[in-house]
Amino acid sequence: MRVSIMKEEVFYGKGMERVKKEDEGLYQAIVGLNEAVWNGKVLDYKTQKLIAIGIAASNADSRATERQIMSAKKELGVTRDEVVDVLKVVLLTSGMQPFNKALQIANKVFE
Known part of the structure; x- marks a missing residue:
């Protein structure tokens, strides 16, 4: 891939x-x-990428979530802790199921 x-x-x-x-x-x-x-005109690219992770996770789109997390890690050095902070917002706004699904993906990517 x-x-x-x-x-x-x-x-x-x-x-x-x-x-x-x-x-x-x-x-x-x-x-x-x-x-x-x-x-990156107002929000820096890293912030935009973290938002993209949150949107993909909120949609419970496993493939998009994994790709967003992988590229954020590789290209921007995003950490698991940063992703988990984003996923906490997903939990609050979209519920437990999208949160759990995305957390499993994040754990896999950062193993």
Whole structure:
């Protein structure tokens, strides 16, 4: 599995590679959106990435949560403690099930 962050114009999955080959205009639009979102204009990129972890976890999306945590750890040095702080907010706002699911993923990533 290819793991990186969109900020550096590396996307998850094989689908974006195909989009890039078949529809350069659409691909460039996605890259432009990516740059507009992850610009660190007010919130620094690390904070934005922690928010992304919280959103993925709140949605109980295991795949997205794992990818967000992995890229945050690899690219930004995010610690397990920082992720757990985010997951505490998930617990408060989304409940025990998304919290537990994401915590298991975080434990796996930081083993």
